Amino acid sequence: DAGVTQSPTHLIKTRGQQVTLRCSPKSGHDTVSWYQQALGQGPQFIFQYYEEEERQRGNFPDRFSGHQFPNYSSELNVNALLLGDSALYLCASSTGTGVGYGYTFGSGTRLTVV
């Protein structure tokens, strides 16, 4: 049974560029949440998608946007990249919007902005 799949695993981008990260949720899960984890820090909630809509959002600027497709997979887009956007981006899937203990996390995409 495949868990959460994230692609790519590593990415290097230049300041000012745009990036798209992808996430396929665990089979049977319909909710996807995205977290940003800077080096040496705990993950920070970016937003959550359910039924193809953004349901909750953390304290991140509009440069961070997302999308959820009918098959429940999701994309995280970041525009006008800054050096401070360098981090591990984690995707977590679950059933429904309110059950944290049901989260399954992926291994993340490590983004480096140079």
Add this chain to the structure above:
Amino acid sequence: AQKITQTQPGMFVQEKEAVTLDCTYDTSDPSYGLFWYKQPSSGEMIFLIYQGSYDQQNATEGRYSLNFQKARKSANLVISASQLGDSAMYFCAIGSGTSYGKLTFGQGTILTVHP
């Protein structure tokens, strides 16, 4: 706003011994959940244990138990019979009310298990 504080940047334990990782929290929401996750070097966050704010008994999952002291706002993780594979980063997190989907994490504790 919610906050998680993990005051131990690093902890060391001998194999087969027990270890306690500290976590204190702050929230104004009467209904909340507390979570512990393990993050090995691969990066994946692995769910370990969950405690609801209204649960009367401390949660246990195999070798993991959560020492929940509501009045002190603490939710310490106890790992019994440590194994070399337990070496990893451990995060405490809180979700509130119906918004468990948004978790607030602490800074983490690096646990090293010595043979």
